[in-house]
Amino acid sequence: MHSPIAVIGGAGRTGTIITRRLAEEGHRVRVVSRHPERALLPPAVDTHPADVRYAHGLGPALSNCRAVVFTVEPGTADSGPHSPETTVYDGVRNVLAAAADGGQRPHIVLVSQIYVTRREHPMNAYGRLLDWRLRGEDEVRASGLPYTVLRPSWLTDNNAAGARVRLEQHDRGNGWVSRTSVAEACVQSLRLPAAAGTTFELYNEPGEEPTDWAPLFGRLVPDRVPAHPGPVR
Ligand SMILES: NC(=O)c1ccc[n+]([C@@H]2O[C@H](COP(=O)([O-])OP(=O)(O)OC[C@H]3O[C@@H](n4cnc5c(N)ncnc54)[C@H](OP(=O)(O)O)[C@@H]3O)[C@@H](O)[C@H]2O)c1
Helix, strand or coil: CCCEEEEECCCCCCHHHHHHHHHHCCEEEEEEEEEHHHHCCCCCCCCEEEECCCCHHHHHHHCCEEEEEEECCCCCCCCHHHHHHHHCCCCCCCHHHHCCCCHHHCCCEEECCCCCCCCCCCHHHHHHHHHHHHHHHHHHCCCCCEEEEEEEEEECCCCCCCCEEEECCCCCCCCCHHHHHHHHHHHHHHCCCHHCCCEEEEEEECCCCCCCCHHHCCCCCCCCCCCCCCCCC
């Protein structure tokens, strides 16, 4: 059987949908969670305890994985264990190091958010959330691993904004997207080669949900990866 796909945050709201969909597609799934005993997941899914803030537990959690989905809530403190710097910057770096240990080359799917390039946005007042998210994205893009970076707009638990999916690049938009659409985009990113090496925002709009994601991904412009992430100013 194939090696597993790790879903870090796979017991969360979007993460649970990703996990269920991957399991439905016949993949081996390993949910990485700080509290795996609390997770409500399909019986066939493995769980593994780990915390992205602490590198030591991630090696066993990510060993022999062919893909890693990172969908972790960042926290809003200015510093310390509940800050975006610790969770979505250090955390991403810890995950990349553990995932690539021993020469593994898993596909990394990072769930980020819109606004990350708009540092004047009020959300950046919360622990410099947007700056640190962007730094985490930059680490993924510069990692040399296959990757896809998703930037959901505001998340919903229904299709109030519609079920059609619109992908954008350049981070200038506003809107809503359902956790179901984001989860499906993660699953399809692992299936379709056109999603590799791309960064895109996700929105819903009135209409039907996509039956084929290939045309959506096919219109994306691949990232031009910087030699190395720049410093946070
Ligand atoms: N809310 C929005 O409008 C919005 C918009 C754009 C993007 N996003 C982002 O989209 C993603 C999914 O959002 P969601 O609302 O579906 O998430 P959620 O239900 O809040 O779940 C997030 C998961 O993060 C995990 N987590 C937190 N800290 C962790 C750590 N130190 N180590 C390992 N796992 C950790 C938690 O897992 P355990 O407790 O099991 O460890 C939790 O299940 C998040 O990154 C969110 O920030 C949200």
